[in-house]
Structure formats: C-alpha cells, structure tokens
Amino acid sequence: MLAYNHGKGSLENWLITETEFSPDALGKCESIMYLGNGYMGLRSATEEPYLHEVRNLFVNGTFNRFGGDEVTELPNLADVTRIDLRIDGERFSLEFGETKHYLRQLNLKTAELTRSFDWISPKGKTFRFRFRRFVSLDRLHLIGMKMEITSLDSPAEITFHSGINGRMTNSGTQHFHEGEKRIFDKRYLQLLQRTTESNIDVVINAAHRVTVNGEEIRDPVMAIDRRMVGLTFRLQLSPGDKLVMEKLATVYTSRDKEFDKPDYQLAKLREVSLQDLKDCVKKGYDALFQSHCRAWEEKVWNKYNLNVDSEDGFDVLALRFALYHLTVMTPAHDERMGIGAKGLSGEGYKGHSFWDTEIFILPFFIFSNPEVARSLLNYRYLGLAGARKKARENGYEGAMYPWEAAWPEDGEVTPVWGAVDIVTGEQTKIWSGFIEQHISADIAFAVYQYYTVTGDREFMERYGYEMVFETAKFWASRLEWNEEKREYHINDVIGPDEYKEHVNNNAFTNYMAHFNIQLAITYYEKLEKENPRRLAELEERLALRKAYEKWKSVIGRIYLPQPREDLVIPQDDTYLSLKTIDLTKYKQSKKVGTLFQDYNLEQVNKMQVSKQADVLILLYLLEQWEKKFSQDVLKANFRYYEPKTLHDSSLSLSTHAILANDIGEYELAYSLFRRAAEIDLGPFPHSSDHGIHAASIGGIWQAAVAGFAGLRLSGGKLRISPRLPKHWRRMEFSIYWKGQPVTVSIDHSALIVKAERNEPFELEVCGKTYTCKDQLTIHIDPKN
Template sequence: MMNYTYGKGEYENWIVSETEFSPDTLGKCESIMYLGNGYMGLRSVTEEPYLKEVRNLFVNGTFNKFGEGEVTELPNLADVSRIDLRIDGERFSLEIGNTENYIRQLNLKEAELIRQFDWTSPKGKTLRFRFRRFVSLDNLHLIGMKMEIENGNEPVTISFDSGIDGRMTNSGTQHFLEGEKRIFDKRFIQLLQHTTESKIDIVMNAAHKVLVNDTELKNPLMNIDRRKIWLTFEAELAPGDKLEMEKLTTVYTSIDRPFSEKGTTLQKLREVALQDLKTSLDIGYDELFQKHVQAWKERVWNRYNLHIQTKDGFDLLSLRFAIYHLTAMAPAHDERMGIGAKALSGEGYKGHSFWDTEIFILPFFIYTNPRVARSLLTYRYLGLEGARKKAKENDYEGAMYPWEAAWPSDGEVTPVWGAVDIVTGKQTRIWSGYIEQHITADIAFAVYQYYQITGDQDFMDQYGYEMVFDTAKFWASRLEWNEEHGRYHINDVIGPDEYKEHVNNNAFTNYMAHFNMKLAINYYEELKRNHSPILNRLNEKLNLDKAYSLWLDRSEKIYLPEPNENFVIPQDDTYLQLKEIDLTKYKQSKKVGTLFLDYNLEQVNQMQVTKQADVLVLFYLLNQVEPFFNEEVKRANFHYYEPRTLHDSSLSLSTHAILANDLGDTQLAYSLFRRAAEIDLGPFMHSSDHGIHAASIGGIWQAAVCGFAGIRLEGDRLSIHPKLPDHWEELTFTIYWKDEPVSIKITKYRLTIRTKGEKEIPLTVFGERHVCQGELEISYLSK
C-alpha cells in the first residue's frame, strides 16, 4: 500500500512510502523508487531475495545485442544489492515470522532509499532492521548501501553473504562473458564483465565495513564461484547489540570518458576504478551521502525552485517526483546517450529512446537546464548516421530517424514481434519501426523549440541546421504524388495513435512533415542572407540547393487535412468513417490495454478509438510556431477526440490536460493532470512493474508549467497565460530564456516575473505584449 503523507517538517511532501510488504507486488516500488544519476540506474529491489523480484542495474549507453533475431538492449549488469541474511543459520525472509512497523521510503529531497521494520523470528527472537541506499549524484560511479540490525530479547547469530553477482540476465538473456574475479586484501572485491557483441568492458568493485558495537569485523570468509564473488560475515549479538554494515560499490565501463579514447587499457580502467573505491571507503558512507545530498540541493532543487501552495500536498509531491526522476534518467554527462522510455528503472522497451524524449521530456530541460537539453539533442545529431542508413535502406533520401534508438549509430532497433494476438494466438507484428515516421519531424521540432528558447547559435551552426535540412530532405522524398487530387500525400503510416496502422494522411504526420520542410526553407534563406559560409559547407555536404527547390514546391502541395463542417480535423483519411462502439468500460478501467481482452489490433483498426493524443498534440506543438488553429477548431477537436481516447499510452493524459486548460476547463485539466501523476504514483500496484513511465513524468511537469502556468513558446516570444486549479493558491518556479534565469510567481490575482540580468525579455501575457527587465508585475483579477 502506498502512502504520501509520512513526510514531516522539512520533508513534508518529499516522501514516497510503501507501508505494507507484499511479495506479490514488488515491481511497483522497485521501479518508482529506483535510484539513478543519469550514468546508472539501480532498481530498488529489497536486499533479501524474493521469487517475483527483478534485480536491475543499468549503465547508460552499454547496449549489446545477444544474437541474430534479437535487438540491442541495455544489459543488466551484475547485482550488488542482494544480501543473503541468516538468523541462527536459517534464511531470513519477511514471508516468515512476524513483521511490524514496516515502511519503505524514497526520500526525493535527498535521493535516498530507506527501509525499516521490526521482525520476530519463528523462534520468538526480535530484531530491528534498517536499510539505506543511494546512487551518488556527486560521484556518478558510486553506489552506497548501509544495513543496521539491532538485537532485541535473546542472543542471536547473524550471518550474511554480500558481494557481486554476475548471474543476472535480461529476462533470460545473458549479455556478458564471464570475466576475471579478484579479492584484494580480503576486502576489495572486483568483477570484470565483457559484453558479447558490443565488446564493452565493465569493471565493478565493492568493499564492506562491518561493525558490531563499533568494533570492526575482519577476516570474512572469501568466496568465488562462476559469475559470482562474495564475502561471508558472521557475528554473535547479545540483547541490545547492534550490527552495522557499509557497502560501497564503484561501476566503470570502457565507454566512459576518458576511457573510451584510444590508448586506454583495461588495466588502467581497473586501477582507476579500484582506487576510487579505496578513496570512497576512507571517506565513509555518511560523508559520501552528505556530498550526494549537497549535489541534489545545488544542482536540482535550488536550480528548479518549483513550489506550490496547495490544499492537496500530493500535487506538490508529484511534481517533485517528476523532477527527481527527470534528473535520475538524464545522461547529462555524455551526449552519446539518450533517455529510455523506462529511463533506467526496468527492462521495458530495452532502454531504447523514442519520440518521448523530444516531445515530452526535452521541454523540461530546454526551459530549466539548457545544457542537458543540448546534450540530448546532440545525441540525435550523432544519430544522423543511423538515420541516413535507415533512409537509404528504405529508398528515401536524407535522414529517417529510427522509431527506437539505442547507441547513436545503431539505426533502427525496434523489435519485429510483440504481444499475442488474442484472435490468432500468434505474435503481433510491430510496424512502428517501419512506418511510424513522425519521429523524424518531431526531432526537427525539438531543434526549433530549443533554438527559439535558448538562442544557442553555436548548437545550430554545429548540429541543428544539418539535422533540420537532412530530415526535410527525407520528407521531400517520402511524399507521394496523387494525380487525382493534384497534391502530395503521405500513405501507409502510423501516427501517434498506434491503434491505427497503415493509414493514409495521418494529420499529425502530414502537418509535422510540412512544418519540417518550411523550417528548412526558413533556415536556408536565413543562412543565405546572413551566414553564407555555414550554408556553403552544408550545401557541399547535403546538396541543399537542389533540396531547397524541392521543399519550395512540395511544401506548398502537401495535403494538410482541414476542419470539416463540424470543425473536426480528420485524424486520417478513414478515421471519421470508422464504426463507433461504447468505450465506457475501457475508459473506466484502471488497467491500460483492456480493449485487447475483447478485440485484436486488426479489429481495433476499424473502430473510432484512439490510444493517445494525436490531433491534440499537433495543436499543442504547432501553435508554438504560429497560430495554426483557432480556439473554435481546438475546442471542437478536443470534444470529439477526448471521448474516443482511451489514454492507453502514458504519453496522452498530460497533453489533454494542457489543451483542456487552454480551453478554460480547469477542472477537467486538473483531473487529467492528477490521472497522469497517478500512472506511477497511483494505488494500482502493478502499474510500473516493467519500469517508470518516463514520458508521462515529463508530461506531469509540462501539465503544471506549460498548462496551469501557461508557459509557452509563441514564435520568438515567451507567452504566459496562467489558469491555476481552484485549490492552488500559488505556483513558483524558475525557467531560462536565452540563457537568462527567469523566476516566475503566480497567484490567483497576480503574476510576478523577475530576472537577474539586464536583458530585455519579450513577453506575451494574456495576449498583451510586454517587456521584462528586472521585474514585471501584472494583476489579472479581471481576467
């Protein structure tokens, strides 16, 4: 059972708690309480093992392909979290004996996992357990663990095994060759792993410090077995005695910078990794933890400065939860790496990156941490190699971005087969990697959004222009001329609504392709006027003069579905003619995908039912470029598509929340925001078994800041149009505009904007133009 009210004092609305232990619902807390720092993610599994546990430790970028017929995935590294405890020689488990005062908590403020409980053995012996764990934001290679056991009423013998277990798999797939195992000085454990296909070396070191009543236990029993290395400790505890264990682990790989540079040997990597562990052990758990806490304070909480005065503390907790996870998932240290759909919290989607990053996650970083945003977009620039390869394989020009991406140069890594077809009993074909192509334009939009908000000309000169030009070349080659209608179509695609496969003229895809080509035209003309050397360089590489003439012609002739007599834009050529069914039970279901208990995908393809926001996300994006769609059209489409949308994708709810707020239905907007927050934080205990919903977490922040606060890009201006929920008294946060920090405070009656520098920031507030330099205060009681 989840509880969010345990935080008191300075920790109020900072604590995510599980208050009952259940061996059948382990996955949720393993995922939502996972610990990460962008370099690695450690699933928050219990120390003692259980049948339904999933032990995962991932290091970003270490992709490996097990064999032919499989796709590359983030491999599950050796486990360091398991501790095999024995009480008087018998295996310790919460499935036996009696447990009281159980609680497992993630402290978002300090990024620490804590678990504690009182336990009485079957023989009546009482013990108090407390476990702590963190993945350091101060030292990206460091994992810290601490265990405390206090004895109660009778003498007891405690023994436990702890080390590094390389027998981990990804759902049965072993990605590593067995490497060398060593124990130095009866204390420092080292395991080497080597990926089977990508040839990446992993060096893991661990060390323990075990005390009984402040006296250190030495000379543990040393053990080495196949793919496993560990130490065994044993102690006799009298009533009132206390055992403490500190375990520190360092994780290094051969793709880490600077070790990925030529000339770096495995031996050098081993030496650096081991020395880091020795230095950390000298410092000790408590001081290392305080360094970690300080890093979170300075780099995260003080920077983003987000706070709500609200009658419902869950809203504030959910936004802090979002910022915590956005920090834990982002590889700020290395632009060669992206963000997986499950972040680093589980094996779902194999660590692959989708359009989730650009549309749902990236805006948080563009507005609040442009350096990280630039890194994530540079990852896509490095992915041009794979995108060009995919385009060529499909007989197109330019760059055709993969639907699922791993290492930048890998290209398309979407699996071919998925879940069962309930009608045929066969595996369902996954068409996304072949025909869900809108991601190419989504990435171009992200470049546009980043440039408009940050003004980062250096990024554009080095990377951005080339990305936009090459993606526009793809769309120009992708268009199909329809002689009957005298225009270009885009046929046989999947739009954001993945319940509609092999459709023609998906509105989102067509409009975004048009945007991509028009953006390329604008950038080409701008460079020709003002930066001809850059244009000449790119022209020589990409033959832009020829491409430019094609963009001019084809962007004017592409079919853009227009509103019908009811102001509804058809999602695709056939959607409005499909049959309608009663969706009530599916919309009310607490589980996603229940539609597929009654129908297969082929049948769903013939119904007016939508998986996620499609036309509506188009409104949200393109109205940041120019006023493509007026409120009448937005309102008509919202009221048409919302009843037909099951929100079976976690990406959907936040966009609907933002659009509902734009249309003045703040109550519905808040309801949708709350549902988005409850995808991971809600009471359903199997919602996050395979990992957190990274895009939804980015959407939670967007629903609050871009929705309720009304922060939006409007051409070359920052637009602010706040509409707070009824029970929110105040919302404050900090964003960046053209590298200038902007502090924003919103109440029911007043908007206050403060800047630190001397730059003038052009604003649109409630449709009126303003300039802020220093401070601007606007009252809007009458709005």
C-alpha cells in the same frame, strides 16, 4: 500500500512511503523508488531475495545485442544489492515470522532509499532492521549501502553473504562473458564483465565494513564461484547489540568517456575503478552521503526552484517526483546517450529512446537546463548516420530517424515482433519501426524549440541546421503525388495513435512534415542572409540548393487536413468513417490495454478508438510554431477525440490536461493532471512493474508549467497565460529565456516575472505584449 503523508516539517511532501510489504507486488516500488544519476540506474529491489523480484543495474550507453534474432538492449549488470541473511541458521525473509512498523521510503530531497521494521523471528526473537542506499549524484560511479540490525531481546547468530553477483540476465538473456574475479586484502572485491557483441568491459568493485557495537569484524570467509565473488560474515549478537554493515561499490565501463579512446587499456580501467573505491572507503557512507545530498540541493532543487502552494500536498509531491526522475534518468554527463522510455528503472523497451524525449521530456530541459537539452539534441545529431542509413535502405533521401534508438550508430532497433494476437494466437508484428515516421519531424521540432528558447547559434551552425535540412530532405522524398487531387499525400503510416496502422494522410504526420520542410526553407534563407559561409560549407556536403528548390516546389502542395463543418480535423483519411463502439468499460478500466482482451489490433484498426492524443497534440505543437487554430477548433476537436481516447499510452493524459485547461475545462484539466501523476504514483500495484513512464513524468512538468502556468512558445515568442487550479494558491519556478535566468511567480491575482540579469525581453501575457526589463508585475482578473 503507498502513502504520501509521512513527511513532517522540512520533509513534508518529500517522502514516498510503502507501509506494508507484499511479496506479490514488488515491482511497483522497485521501479518508482529506483535510484540513479543519469550514468547508472539501480532498481530498488530489497536486500533479501524474493521469488518475483527484478534486480536491475544499468549503465547508460552500454548496449549489447545477444543474438541475430534479438535487438540491442541495455544489459543488466552484476548485482551488488543482494544480501543472503540467516538468523540462527534460518533464512531471513519477511514472508516468515511477524513484521511490525514496516516503512520503505524514497526521500526525494536526498535521493536516499531507506527501509525499517521490527521483525519477530519464527523462534520468537525480536530484531530491529534499518537499510539505507543511495546512488551518488556527486560521484557518478558510486553506490552506497548500509544495513543495521539490532537484537532487541535475545542472543542470536547472524550470518550473511554479500558480494557481486554476475548471474543476472535480461529476462533470461545473458549479455556478458565470464570475467575475472578478485579479492584484495579480504576486503576489496572486483568482478569483470564483457558484453558478448559490443565488447564493452565492465568493472564492478565492492568493499564492506562490518562492526558490532562499533568494533570492526575483519575475518570474513571469502568465496569465488562462477560469475560471483563475495564474503560471508558470521557473528554473535547479545541483547542490545547492534550490527552495522557499510557496503560501497563502484561501477566503471570502457564506454565511459575518459576510457573510450584508442589507447584504452582494461588494466587502467581496473586500477582507476579500484582506487576510486578505496578513496570512497576512507570517507565512509555518511560523509559520501552528505556530499551526495549537497549535489542534489545545488544541481536540482535550488536550480529548478519549482514550488507550488497547494491545498493538496500530493500535487507538490508529484512535481518533486517528476524533477527527481527527470534527474536520475538523464545522461547529462555524455551527449552520446539518450533517455530510455523507462529511464533506467527497468527492462521495459530495452533502454531505447523514442519520440518521448523530444516531445515530452526535452521541453523541461530546454526551459530549465539548456546545457542538458543541448546534450540530448547532440545525441540525435550523432544519430544522423543511422538515420541516413535507414533512409537509404527504404529508398528515401536525407535522414529518416529510427523509431527506437540505442547507441547512435545502431540505427533502427525496434523489435519486429511483439505480443500475442488474442484472436489468431500468432505473434503480432510491430510496424512502428517501419512506418511510424513522424519522429523525424518531432526531432526537427525539438531543434526549433531549443533554438527559439535559447538563441544558441553555435549549436545551430554546428549541428541544428544539418538535422533540420536532412530531415526535410527525407520528407520531400517521402511525399507521394496524387494526380487526381493534384497534391502530395503521405500514405501507409502510423501516427501518434498507434491503434491505427497503415493509414493515409495522418494529420499529425502531414502537418509535421509540412512544418519540417517549411522550417528548412526558413533556416536556409536565414543562413543565406546571415551566414553564407556556413551555408556554402553545408551545400558542399548536403547539396542544399537542389534540396531547397525541391522544398519550395512541394511546400504549397502538401495535403493538410482542414476542419470540417463541425470543425473536427480528420485524424486520417478513414478515421471519421469508422464504426463507433461503447468504450465505457475500457475508459473506466484501471488497467491499460483492456480493449485487447476483447479485440485484436486488426479489429481495433476499424473502430473510432485512439490509444493517445493525435490530432490534439498536433494542435498543441503547431501553436508553438506559426500555425494557430481558433479556440473553437480546439474545443471541437477536444470534445470529439477525448471521449474516443483510452489513454492507453502514459504520455496521453498530460497533453489532454494542457488542452483542457486551454479551453476552460479547468476541473477536467486538473483531473487529467492528477491521473497522469498517478500512473506511477497511484495505488495500482502493477502499473510500473517494467519501469517508470518517462514521457508521462516529463508530461507532469508540462501539465503544470505549460498548462496551469500557461508558459510556452507562441509564434516564436514567450507566452504566459496562467490558469492555476482553484486549490493552488501560488506557483513559482525558474526558467531560462535566451540564456537569461527568469523567475516566474503566479497566484490568482498577479503574475510576477523577474529578469535575473535585467536584460529586457518581450513576452505575451493573456493576449497582450509586455517588455520585462527587470521585474514585471501584471494583475490578473481572477474571474477571467
């Protein structure tokens, strides 16, 4: 059971707390309480093992493909967290004996996981346990653990085994060859692994310091076995004695930037990683943890300055939860890596990157941390080779980005086969890797958004223009001429609504392709005027003049579905003519995907039912470009499509929350925001078993900042149109606009915008244009 009210004083709305232990619902807290720093992610399994646990340690970018019938995935590295503990010879487990005062907590402020409880053994002896753990934001290779056991009333023999366990798999798939194991000085453990196909070396080191009442225990029993190395400690506790174990581990790989070089040597990797561990041991857990806390304060909480004064503390906690996970999932250290759909919290989606990054996560970094945003876009630039390869293989020109991406050079890595068809009993084919193609335009949109917000010309000239031009070339070659209607169509696709496969003229896809080509035309002409030398360089490699002429010839003849008489934009050529069914029980279900307990995908394809926002997210994105539909069109489409949308994708609710706020449905907007936050934080015990929902976490920030604060692009300008929920008294956050830090403060009567460098800029507030020179205060009519 989760609780959010345990933080008091300075920790109010900072703690996520599990108040009862359940061996049948382990995955929830393993995921939402996972620890990380963007370099690696450590799932928060308990120290003692349980049957249904999932222990995961992932290092970003270390993708491996086990065999020809599988796709590449992030491999599950050796585990350092398990401790096999025996008390008086009996295995310790919370499934036995009696547990009192149980608390497991993730402190979002300090990014530390703690667990504490009193335990009465089956023999009636009482012990007090406390466990602590962190993955350092200060030292990216470091994992810290601490265990304390106090005997409260009886003498006892304590035995525990701790080490490095290389017997881990990804749901049964073993990605590593057996590697060398070593123990140095009865203290320093080292285990080597090498991936089976990508040939990435992994070196994991660990060291223990064990004391009883402050006196160190120095003579453990050493053990090396197949894929394992560890130490066993045996000691006696008298009543009142306290055992303390500190365990520090370092993780390094040959994919790390400092080692991924032509002169790479495994011996050097081993030496550096072991020396780092020895340096950490000298400092100890507490000093290392304090440095880690300072890093979180400086790099996250002080930098983003997101504060909400709400009558409901859950809102504050949810936004802090979002910032926490946006930090731990993002490889800010290396532009060769993207963000997985589950972050680094679980095996779901195999660590692959989707459109989740560009549409739902990247906006946070574009406005709040442009350096990280640029790194994430550089990852897509590095993926151009794979995107060009996919385009060629499918008979197209330019760059056709993979629906699922891993290492940039890998290209398309979407699995071909998925879950069982409940009607036929056969495995379902996953078509998204073949025909869900809007991601190429989504990436172009992200480039546009980044450039408009940051003004980063150097990025555009080195990377951004090429990405836009190459994706536009793809779309120009993808268009299909309809002779009867004398216009270009885009047939046989999947749009954002993945419950509709093999559709023609998906509105989102057509409009975004049109946007992509128009953006390429705009940028081509901009370069022609402002930097003809760079244009000539790109022309030499990309044959842009020919492409530009093609773009100009097709741009006005692409079919763009228009609002009907009832102002509804057809999602595709057939959606509005499909049959309707009563969706009440599926809309009210606490689980996603319950529709497929009654129908298979072929049947769902023939119904007016959507998985997630499709036309609606199109309206949200187009407003940030130059195309803006009327408020009446927005209302009509929201009221038509939302009742038919099951929100079976976690990234759907936040979009609907933003648009509900835009059309004045304020209570609904907050309800949808709350539901988005509860995807991971809610009471449903298995909602996050396979990992957190990265896109939804980015969506929580967007729902608050783009929705309630109303901050977004509008025709290339900054717009702020606040509509705070009634029970939010005040909201404050920091962003960057054209490189300048800007602080925004909002309450129900005023908006205050402060240009931190006193560099003037224009912004639109509630339909009026203002110039902010230093600090701008605008009074808001609370009735409007």
